[in-house]
Structure formats: structure tokens, C-alpha cells
Amino acid sequence: MIAVIDYGAGNIRSVVNAFGKLGYQVKVTNSPKDILSARAVIFPGVGAAGDTVSSLKALKLVEPVRRVIEEDKPFLGICIGMQVLFTGTEEGGWHECLDILPGAVRRLPAGLKVPHMGWNQVKQKISHPVFSGIPDNTDFYFVHSYYVEPENKSLVAGETEYGVTICSVITKGNLVATQFHPEKSGEFGLKFYDNFIKNTETN
Amino acid sequence: MLTKRIIPCLDVKNGRVVKGVKYRDHRDVGDPVELAAFYNDEGADELVFYDITASSDDRPIVLDIVERTARQIFIPLTVAGRLRTTEDMRLMLESGADKVSIDTAAVLNPALIREGALRFGSQCIVLGMDAKRTAGNSSMRWEIFTHTGTGGGRATGIDAIEWAKKAVELGAGEITVNSIDADGTQAGYDLELLKTISENVSVPVVASGGAGTPEDLYKAVVQGKADAVLAASIFHYGTYPISEIKKYLSDRGIPVRV
Numbered sequence: 001m002i003a004v005i006d007y008g009a010g011n012i013r014s015v016v017n018a019f020g021k022l023g024y025q026v027k028v029t030n031s032p033k034d035i036l037s038a039r040a041v042i043f044p045g046v047g048a049a050g051d052t053v054s055s056l057k058a059l060k061l062v063e064p065v066r067r068v069i070e071e072d073k074p075f076l077g078i079c080i081g082m083q084v085l086f087t088g089t090e091e092g093g094w095h096e097c098l099d100i101l102p103g104a105v106r107r108l109p110a111g112l113k114v115p116h117m118g119w120n121q122v123k124q125k126i127s128h129p130v131f132s133g134i135p136d137n138t139d140f141y142f143v144h145s146y147y148v149e150p151e152n153k154s155l156v157a158g159e160t161e162y163g164v165t166i167c168s169v170i171t172k173g174n175l176v177a178t179q180f181h182p183e184k185s186g187e188f189g190l191k192f193y194d195n196f197i198k199n200t201e202t203n
Numbered sequence: 204m205l206t207k208r209i210i211p212c213l214d215v216k217n218g219r220v221v222k223g224v225k226y227r228d229h230r231d232v233g234d235p236v237e238l239a240a241f242y243n244d245e246g247a248d249e250l251v252f253y254d255i256t257a258s259s260d261d262r263p264i265v266l267d268i269v270e271r272t273a274r275q276i277f278i279p280l281t282v283a284g285r286l287r288t289t290e291d292m293r294l295m296l297e298s299g300a301d302k303v304s305i306d307t308a309a310v311l312n313p314a315l316i317r318e319g320a321l322r323f324g325s326q327c328i329v330l331g332m333d334a335k336r337t338a339g340n341s342s343m344r345w346e347i348f349t350h351t352g353t354g355g356g357r358a359t360g361i362d363a364i365e366w367a368k369k370a371v372e373l374g375a376g377e378i379t380v381n382s383i384d385a386d387g388t389q390a391g392y393d394l395e396l397l398k399t400i401s402e403n404v405s406v407p408v409v410a411s412g413g414a415g416t417p418e419d420l421y422k423a424v425v426q427g428k429a430d431a432v433l434a435a436s437i438f439h440y441g442t443y444p445i446s447e448i449k450k451y452l453s454d455r456g457i458p459v460r461v
Contacts, residue, residue, distance in 0.1 A: 011297070011323075011327075013297060046323075048324075115377075117407050117430070118248070118407070118431065119206045119208065119248055141278070144326075145325075185278075186243070186278055
């Protein structure tokens, strides 16, 4: 079973649609049991990272998420679902996040339009199965005002320029996380999702 | 580098796209879902459905269109028109829209911007503004009009620049600037209006109303400082395929998604 975490914040419809288009059945869930028993977990986040962490705590999903990642089960975090994995965020004053990965979530610098909204290139920093069939510097769709700064730079799999160099993809074993929205990134976005799932099948 | 977005706008009435759409091939040009797929294939960066249906009884039709489109098309989808409450917004977002755009409703009830932003996030709340150049010598250069879907619209006495700033404070994540003077003329966007709004707000600005040639889109980005360009006629009449417009912009140094 592929679990899509629904913590009640909003629109996961497009993520479910994208996997549906690819022919994968997903289960939308907020049950810790589902998350622990899934063969892959998708975590789309929207809104603010601090609120997301609060919702995860209220639903008792923090430990399941932590365990899935510790056990190196396939996990895909999207946008806020990437940001909450880090130590904490500057958004709305400092808020602790899950601290699964050391690093901070920072506000995009002043001077450019915020949110960073639209299609921007992802420079592939490593060779990885999730990039299979996706050319280097392909455009993906972004919409965010904060970005992650991982302490461990070796986790950075993709980078994107917007005033600063944004870490737009991280990978660590079977953990993958993106700042952009694959479900809104056309053909290559779908390819990214397909790659993620196919990679879990061969493991 | 962030690319400039090209956004076709489809006016939907009673479940069909209106505005005399004309293409070289013989597809059903009035079906919103088919047209959305067509524009997606052509390289549109986002899509806007403008719901101009008169009666609210037809809401389920629009929701159905959004739902069917969102299952097929994987680029951002905005719905505009007849959204008056956060409940209206919720229905659209849950059907698969990524953003909702409010214009008249926001002027009549500015709190709607804040309520929408708090509930769904600023990233999905777009302020659509209809602005018209003022004739007199007042310090106000562009005035906000409401109810522009029905005839000439109604003057509000609200300064467009002040309104843009206020909307961002309230939580709008993007502003679509529509020039009433230029809309439908295909004589070019109101570049001064665009530039002034863009320089006065921190969020992305979408140019709307007046595009007739690829050069108009180029000017909206370069002189008008727009982050995206929205147009209807230029795409609908098939004179300029999106790919051709993107090539035109790209040849002149504008970053676009190809």
C-alpha cells in the first residue's frame, strides 16, 4: 500500500490525482497504523511548517513518520513535507520541526518576489533513480516563501537559483524530499513520482 | 532562473468555453477539459478558468469541469469568478483547483482575502483587480472597478495601487492586474499600471487584458515588470500558438519554460 498522509490542512487532491494518472492506487490516511505498514509514504505539506508539526502531533503521526524514515522505508516529502523534516523554521518566529535532518528553514531573501512562484530549473547534483529520464535543469513548479538549509550538504540532490541557491531536492537512502510540486510540474513531475515508486519496487 | 509564466484564460459559461475559440484542427473547441489539455500540450505554464455563468445553480457544472481537468492536467489551475465565501473557495480547491482568484468579492469584503489566506494559505489566494485610468487631475491614477463582468462595471473610488498594497497585507499571494482600458482591445497591456503595481507589492504580478501580439507580452514582462502574462484572445484565435510566443520571448532573452 502507498500511503498519502492527510493531516487535514488542505489540498492533497492533485497529489492523489497524479499517482492515479500513473496507475498507482494510493490510500489517503492519517492512521499511524497505515503509515507504518505502507510500502511507501507520501507526505505532501501545505501552509506553514509550524502548523503542520502541530497537526502531526495532534494526530500522533510524529513517531510513525520518524520511524518510517529511521527504518529507511521509502518516504517522499513535498514542499512543507520537506521543510518539517528539519530542525526548525523561521516562519512566524522560530518553530521547532521534527529534527530528523539537521538544518534550518529560512525565509527567502528580500528583493525578489515572494512567494517564489512558477517554473524554475532543478540542477541535479547527484545521479539518482528519481531523476531517471529527467534532463538536468528541467523546470519544475515551485510555490514557497521558505527554503531548507541542510547542515549536511551531501544530502542535496538538486538545487535551484532564486536570489539564493535553494536546496530543491534532498535524498538520503530511501528518503526523498522536494521543495517543488511534482504533481504540478507536468510530464516530468509525473515522471519524478513514477521514478520514486519504481525505485521502491526494485529495493 | 525563474521563468516567466504564460497563462491562457478560458471563460466558462454553462459548462462551455465561450469567446469564439478557433483552431486549425477540428477538436471540440468549446469543451473546457479538452481545451485545457490542448493548452497543456502546447506548453501553457498554468491555466485559468473564469466562471462567467450567471446563475449560482450552475456551480456543480464548474466543479465538475475543475475535477475532470485536475485528473488530466498536471499544471497549476486557477478558478476565478463568483467566489464570495471561503466555502466557495474550499469547494473549488477540493475539486482540484490550486488557486482561487477573487475580484469584486474582495472589494466588497476585504476580510475575505485574510480569511482565505488563513484557511488555505496565501499561495492559493489571488487578487484579481480591474483598474481604469482616471481622467481628472486627482492624485489617483487608476481606479478600481467592480462588477466588470456586467457591462461597464462600477466605480469604487478606490486607488488601485493602495488596494494592491492592502490586499498583500491581508494575505493575497499573487495579483492579477487587468486594465479595463486595454481589455479586449488587443492593443497591448497598460504597461505603466503594471509597472507601478509590480514595484509596489512584494508578491508576483500577472498581466491581464490587452494582449494582441507576442511583443505585447514581451513588453508586459520587460517594461511592465510582470511575473506572468495572462491572455485569452491571442491564444483562442490560434494566431499565435504558445510555443511560438515562448520562442519569441526566449529569442529576446526572457526566461521561459520550453
